[in-house]
Amino acid sequence: MSTTAPFLSPELLAKLEKMELVSRKIFRGRMKGERRSRRKGQSVEFADFRSYVPGDDLRFIDWNSYARLERLFLKMFLEEEDLHFYAVIDASPSMDFGEPTKVHYAKQLAAALGFVALVRGDRVKIQALGRSAGLAAPVLRGRRSLWRMLDHLEGLPPGEITSLTDGLKHFCLQNSGKGIVVVISDLMHKDGFEAALRYLLAQDFDIYVVQVLSAEELDPELEGDLRLIDCEDGDVAEVTVTGPLLARYRQTLGALVGSVREFCNRRGITYLLARNQVPVEQLVTGYLRQRGLVR
Amino acid sequence: MLPQLVNPFAWWQWLVLAAVPPAIIALYFLKLKRRPVEVPSTYLWHKSIEDLHVNTVWQRLRRNLLLFLQLLVLLLVLWSVLQPGWQSEKLPGHRFIFLVDNSASMQATDVEPSRLAEAKRQAVDLIDQMESGDVGMVVSFNEAARVEQSFTDNRRQLRRAVDAIQPSVRSTSLAEALKVASGLANPPRISDPENELDFQVAEPQPATLVILSDGKFEEVSGLGLGNLDPVYRPIGSPDARNVGIVTMSVGRHETKSDQLQVFARLQNFSHQPASVTLELLLDQSPIDYDRPEIPAESSRSVAFDLKAIDLGRLHLRARTGDHLARDDEAWVVLHRPRQARVLLVTPGNPYLRIAMDTGMAAEIARVNEVAPAFLDGEQYRQQATIGAYDLVIYDRCQPGEMPRANTLFIGRLPPAGGWETGPEVPKPHVIDIDPAHPLTQWINLTSVVIADGTPLRPPPGGRVLIDSHLGPLLAIAPREGFEDAVLGFVLLDSRKDADGTLRRYLGTDWPRTRNGGFPNFMLNVLQYLGGGQAAAAEGSYRPGQQVPLENPVSGKPLAVRTPGGNVVELAETPSGRFSFTDTMELGIYETAVEGKAVGQFAVSLLDAAESDIATRPDIQIDRVPVQGNAAPEARRLDIWRGLLLGGLAVLLLEWYIYSRRVSM
Numbered sequence: 001m002s003t004t005a006p007f008l009s010p011e012l013l014a015k016l017e018k019m020e021l022v023s024r025k026i027f028r029g030r031m032k033g034e035r036r037s038r039r040k041g042q043s044v045e046f047a048d049f050r051s052y053v054p055g056d057d058l059r060f061i062d063w064n065s066y067a068r069l070e071r072l073f074l075k076m077f078l079e080e081e082d083l084h085f086y087a088v089i090d091a092s093p094s095m096d097f098g099e100p101t102k103v104h105y106a107k108q109l110a111a112a113l114g115f116v117a118l119v120r121g122d123r124v125k126i127q128a129l130g131r132s133a134g135l136a137a138p139v140l141r142g143r144r145s146l147w148r149m150l151d152h153l154e155g156l157p158p159g160e161i162t163s164l165t166d167g168l169k170h171f172c173l174q175n176s177g178k179g180i181v182v183v184i185s186d187l188m189h190k191d192g193f194e195a196a197l198r199y200l201l202a203q204d205f206d207i208y209v210v211q212v213l214s215a216e217e218l219d220p221e222l223e224g225d226l227r228l229i230d231c232e233d234g235d236v237a238e239v240t241v242t243g244p245l246l247a248r249y250r251q252t253l254g255a256l257v258g259s260v261r262e263f264c265n266r267r268g269i270t271y272l273l274a275r276n277q278v279p280v281e282q283l284v285t286g287y288l289r290q291r292g293l294v295r
Numbered sequence: 296m297l298p299q300l301v302n303p304f305a306w307w308q309w310l311v312l313a314a315v316p317p318a319i320i321a322l323y324f325l326k327l328k329r330r331p332v333e334v335p336s337t338y339l340w341h342k343s344i345e346d347l348h349v350n351t352v353w354q355r356l357r358r359n360l361l362l363f364l365q366l367l368v369l370l371l372v373l374w375s376v377l378q379p380g381w382q383s384e385k386l387p388g389h390r391f392i393f394l395v396d397n398s399a400s401m402q403a404t405d406v407e408p409s410r411l412a413e414a415k416r417q418a419v420d421l422i423d424q425m426e427s428g429d430v431g432m433v434v435s436f437n438e439a440a441r442v443e444q445s446f447t448d449n450r451r452q453l454r455r456a457v458d459a460i461q462p463s464v465r466s467t468s469l470a471e472a473l474k475v476a477s478g479l480a481n482p483p484r485i486s487d488p489e490n491e492l493d494f495q496v497a498e499p500q501p502a503t504l505v506i507l508s509d510g511k512f513e514e515v516s517g518l519g520l521g522n523l524d525p526v527y528r529p530i531g532s533p534d535a536r537n538v539g540i541v542t543m544s545v546g547r548h549e550t551k552s553d554q555l556q557v558f559a560r561l562q563n564f565s566h567q568p569a570s571v572t573l574e575l576l577l578d579q580s581p582i583d584y585d586r587p588e589i590p591a592e593s594s595r596s597v598a599f600d601l602k603a604i605d606l607g608r609l610h611l612r613a614r615t616g617d618h619l620a621r622d623d624e625a626w627v628v629l630h631r632p633r634q635a636r637v638l639l640v641t642p643g644n645p646y647l648r649i650a651m652d653t654g655m656a657a658e659i660a661r662v663n664e665v666a667p668a669f670l671d672g673e674q675y676r677q678q679a680t681i682g683a684y685d686l687v688i689y690d691r692c693q694p695g696e697m698p699r700a701n702t703l704f705i706g707r708l709p710p711a712g713g714w715e716t717g718p719e720v721p722k723p724h725v726i727d728i729d730p731a732h733p734l735t736q737w738i739n740l741t742s743v744v745i746a747d748g749t750p751l752r753p754p755p756g757g758r759v760l761i762d763s764h765l766g767p768l769l770a771i772a773p774r775e776g777f778e779d780a781v782l783g784f785v786l787l788d789s790r791k792d793a794d795g796t797l798r799r800y801l802g803t804d805w806p807r808t809r810n811g812g813f814p815n816f817m818l819n820v821l822q823y824l825g826g827g828q829a830a831a832a833e834g835s836y837r838p839g840q841q842v843p844l845e846n847p848v849s850g851k852p853l854a855v856r857t858p859g860g861n862v863v864e865l866a867e868t869p870s871g872r873f874s875f876t877d878t879m880e881l882g883i884y885e886t887a888v889e890g891k892a893v894g895q896f897a898v899s900l901l902d903a904a905e906s907d908i909a910t911r912p913d914i915q916i917d918r919v920p921v922q923g924n925a926a927p928e929a930r931r932l933d934i935w936r937g938l939l940l941g942g943l944a945v946l947l948l949e950w951y952i953y954s955r956r957v958s959m
Contacts, residue, residue: 094335102335188336217335227329230337237337238329239344252343 007111007150012281016112019284019294020120021085021180048076084125084179085117086205088171091128092161093231094188098214098276105212106184107153108280113182114149116284116294118142124149125175128156129167129185161232164189164196172199181205182293186212187260190233194263207269208293211260214276220249303376312373319365364949371942375935388503388524390446391431392476393418393453395460396508396530398437398467399838399905403509405535405618411462414507414530418457421505422450432502433457436472437465438839464621464838464881466905467512473916476504477523510911510923511904518917529923531910536565538589538615539622539906543899544834545609545629548600555601559611559625561587562594564907569615575599576610605629608883608895622906626883626897627835635660635825636683638700640667641690646786646806650817660686660821667692686825691785701777701824706749706785706802712774713754714781723748723763723784733823734771734780735760738812745803748784776872780824835899836878842896844873844886851888858882858898 008016052061052072062075087110089095095103110126117124118140126149127137140149164185171181181200187193187209200207220241222228228237239245257273264271270291274283288294304312334340395418401411418433425431425448433443433456444456501522509531542560563569568590575583582604589595606629613623637660641647651662663684669675670692678684679698686701687694693707708714725740740761750766753759757772760780768783785802792798806813836842844865846853853865853873858880865873878884878898886894900906912923 097335186335188338190336190338214335217339220334222332225329227331228334228337228340229331231333231335235337235341237340237344239340245343249339249343252339256339256342 007108007153008115009281012112012284013115015281015285016115017119019116019289021083021113021117021122022292022295049073050076083117083120083122084175085114085122086171086175086179086181087113087124087126088168088181088183088185089126089128089156090164090167090183090185091130091156094186095212097231098216100276102186102212102214102276105274105276105280106210107156109184109210109212109274109283110182111150111153112280112284113288113294114140114153115146118145118149123179126153126156127171129164130162130170163191164193165191165199168196168199172203176203178204179206180208180293182208182210184210184212186214186217187256188217193260197263197267197269201267201269207264208288208291209260209264209269209271210274211257211272212274212276218253218275220246222246312376316366316369319369320362361949361953364945364952368942368945368949371938371945375938375942377935388501389426389429390502391421391425391429392502392504392523393421393431393433393457394440394469394472394476394504394506394508395433395435395443395457396437396467396506396512397435397460397463398511399464399621399900399902400467400509400511400619400908401530402462402464402621403531403535403537403619403908405532405908406530409462410509410531411460414528415457415460417528417530418505418507419454422453422457425450425453432476433460434472434475435460436467436469436475437463438468438471439465440472440475442475463879464900465879466837466839466902467508469506469508469512469914469916470515470518473504473515473518473520473523476502477518477521506914506921508914509908510914511907512914514915514918516917520917520919525916525919525921527914527921527923529910529912531908533909533912534566535618535908535910536567536569537617537619537622537906537908538563538565538569538571538613539619539900539903540611540613540625541594541622541901541903541906542596543611543625543627543901545601545627554603555605555629557599557601557609557611557627558596559598560594560596561589561613562903562906563589563591564909565617566591569617572614573597574612574614576612577604577607579608579610601629608897610883619906619908621881622900622902624881625835625899625901626881627899628883628895628897630894634658635685635821637662637821637825638678638684638687639664639690640670640687640692640694642667642692642789644690644787646813647688647690647817650806650814651821653814653818656814656818656821659818660825670694686821688820691788697774697779699777701826702779703820703824704779704781706782706788708751708781709774709779712772712779714772714779715752716783717750717752717766719747719749720765721747723750723765723768725761725763725768727762729758729760732758732760732771734816734819735769736819737815738819739810740805743803743805743808743811745784745805746800747802751781751783753781778824780820835897835901837902838878838881838898838900839876840878840898842875842878842884842898844875844894844896846873846888847893853893854887854890856885856887858884 049062049065050073052074056074060074060076062073065071065073089103089106089110091103091106095101095106098105114124114126121142124140124145125137138148138152164187168183183197183200197207197209222241225240226238228239229235230237261271263269270293272287272291274287284294395411395414397411401409401414403410406413422431428448430446430448431450431453432446433453435441435443443460444453447453501524504520504523504525506525506527507530508527510527510529539562540559541562542558544558545555546558548554548556557575559573561571561573568588570586570588573585573587574581583599585597585599587595587597609627609629611625615623617623639647639651639662641664648664650656651660675694676696679687679694679696679700682699684698684700686703687698688703688705689707690705691707693704693710695710697709697711702709708716723745725743725745728735728738728740730736745763745768748763748765748768750763751759751768751770753767753770753772757770759767759770761767761769766783769780771778771780786806787799788802789797789799801807805811844853844855846867852867855863855865855875855877857863857877863875863877865875875884881898881900884896884898885892886896914921914923
């Protein structure tokens with residue numbers, strides 16, 4: 001496991017610099033950012049006219065129309081705001097598998113997306129799943145926060161062994177604001193994923209689910225009589241691995257992926273299955289671009 | 296029925312055996328060493344395995360299915376070690392001869408559906424119980440025995456042979472069947488101690504003789520059973536009810552001699568009185584009926600007047616409601632009176648002429664009397680060759696060649712046929728008369744004086760009918776389809792005295808004796824040898840009996856149509872005489888030449904022995920009593936082989952399940 005590999009290469013950074021996060025929803029940020037807001041305000045982008053009401057800022061009166069119509073109209077501009085970008089990384093022990101490990105892969109992905117957000121002046125929060133993880137995560141803004149972000153990712157505490165549902169529930173409780181949430185997990189949670197994603201849906205987040213699976217999970221290279229021990233709960237499955245059982249496993253995996261995809265599609269969640277073998281660069285510049293997360 | 300067990304082990308061996316199942320369980324838990332592998336999540340694996348078995352109870356069972364199967368194998372093996380077996384019947388021995396009675400009485404229905412069917416069922420049961428390596432043979436018997444299947448160990452063939460046994464209407468004779476069976480069990484041996492080549496033709500083969508019969512046969516004697524071990528299985532009930540027609544004949548009415556009368560005797564073989572409705576049918580239309588009550592175990596005679604009827608087929612039918620139907624019917628055929636053509640060659644004999652002139656004799660025979668000189672003529676030769684006469688009587692003369700007719704020689708011998716005679720003896724005294732032969736019925740020679748007699752030596756096949764203390768005086772012998780009778784003394788003779796005058800004298804006082812029955816004798820001669828039928832009724836033949844047939848159109852084949860409608864063609868014979876033996880059906884047989892009906896005869900059961908259908912509980916063979924239903928020897932029907940095989944099958948199943956699991 002080479003977790004020491006840098007999260008972002010200079011080439012990737014160069015590419016990411018030209019990108020920006022796209023939200024399909026227009027959210028209200030807390031600070032003035034580079035994004036249009038639903039709030040009308042001060043920006044160069046014209047939005048609408050409205051009649052003048054005493055007390056309005058005189059600077060926005062459209063004097064040209066007053067000259068023609070002798071009535072006072074107020075020019076309204078779209079306010080530009082920042083965007084909240086959250087990346088929730090499943091850092092449970094199950095993610096610590098694969099080459100590179102799934103959790104490393106997840107961090108890379110979070111770093112790449114976080115960098116895009118930072119460059120555009122968006123608000124970035126990257127945290128692991130867990131009750132306390134959210135509190136420890138810093139809120140970052142601005143390009144210069146890149147190193148802080150990378151440091152934070154480097155030292156991201158391993159997530160508690162918690163269920164996906166609990167983790168996302170706490171995330172929703174701790175982050176009341178709206179914005180883009182990218183959940184990076186293997187979704188291998190025995191209590192399922194549906195309830196967890198429903199918490200996010202209730203918060204009206206723009207949700208992206210990236211399911212990271214290692215090659216070992218997609219194509220297990222196991223054989224013989226085995227005692228499979230779950231690294232999280234120590235659960236044991238005694239199997240005799242043979243061709244038909246592997247086929248059955250792939251079938252089950254396909255069914256799981258299919259059910260997640262269908263669940264997400266029905267609810268406007270963008271879903272992406274990522275193999276840890278596919279470089280993050282390709283994932284961000286290729287697949288996520290196609291999905292519309294970045295442009 | 297609980298299986299019987301054999302305990303082959305001591306207690307400590309049982310202890311060792313009892314330790315095996317825990318050992319297997321222990322081994323089962325030890326045997327599978329799985330390599331532990333840490334995986335991110337067993338979530339998908341569990342799901343994959345769960346998909347294979349939804350039911351968790353079964354899943355748990357399945358976890359240990361192999362163990363259960365192994366324990367089952369062990370149980371089956373242990374169980375088979377105990378050699379469990381069922382109590383079953385067994386016939387002793389390894390070679391079986393199944394004698395299945397298919398005589399008429401076996402058609403009784405006191406056991407459903409019939410005794411024969413029951414006998415066949417029991418035979419098949421016994422065949423099924425034969426062990427591998429046992430051989431069996433199936434013989435059906437009535438009057439004659441027939442090997443349905445020779446010795447084989449193929450049980451299917453034996454069953455098929457038993458199934459193929461058909462009912463017959465013949466009487467029963469165990470002796471025939473025993474001869475066949477003992478011929479196989481006791482091979483013949485040449486008993487010459489001097490002869491080096493004296494050896495047993497085949498090894499004597501002891502066999503169990505299973506007799507499936509109702510026991511209605513005469514006791515067999517003089518037939519050593521030898522290696523045969525008889526087992527008698529009585530079929531049917533000793534209380535079977537039956538009323539049968541045991542006699543049916545047609546005769547002259549006692550007072551109105553121009554009328555015919557049907558006589559029948561019915562016998563009740565049951566322990567209860569029976570009421571029978573008798574129906575007499577002429578050519579299938581009823582003409583008379585009677586309702587006799589027959590007391591238990593007794594018989595009753597009935598008579599029907601036929602009045603003007605003298606031609607047709609009489610069918611007597613009894614409605615009895617008993618267990619045997621075949622004896623409730625009898626048939627008789629009425630023929631037109633047929634006169635015998637008789638040639639009497641005599642130098643002159645008033646006694647003969649008087650005897651031939653009686654009303655009865657005149658009715659049954661047309662007698663042509665000629666002098667001995669006629670024998671030299673061309674006419675005689677011609678008539679003798681074509682068989683113009685039924686009977687030729689040679690009184691003190693003999694022909695050059697024997698005619699194609701029955702003959703009676705009085706005081707002379709036939710020129711051919713191997714007859715011999717001793718020297719003439721004076722005053723032979725009659726000591727024996729054969730009363731069973733038709734020729735010598737109703738005659739009495741005890742007080743008859745015979746002057747001189749020549750003792751006869753009939754050729755082989757001949758039969759002495761009247762014997763005297765000095766030798767036979769009347770004998771009869773067959774000759775190419777005819778019969779020759781020779782009387783060894785003359786009735787009347789003429790001899791020249793010393794003075795040269797021809798004097799007649801009596802050779803015997805028989806014709807003059809009041810109760811000697813000489814007219815009866817001559818009537819017998821006309822009826823038996825001449826074939827004259829005054830009664831105009833032909834008695835019924837017995838099933839299987841040989842029926843002599845005469846073809847009125849010589850040189851043409853004769854066709855016989857059986858009651859069942861089968862037509863049997865009889866090849867033509869030079870004499871125009873046939874003998875028909877295929878009389879296995881009851882009813883009226885018709886004969887025809889080129890499609891034209893020429894005659895008919897009847898075959899009826901009329902057999903008191905077969906009608907008496909009460910089953911005998913035991914029989915005697917060669918004065919050795921054979922108990923019926925001799926308790927079949929108990930035997931163990933071992934099932935441990937099956938258990939072992941079952942264990943093997945379970946082992947295979949275990950292997951299959953194991954490999955199926957591995958390949959999942």
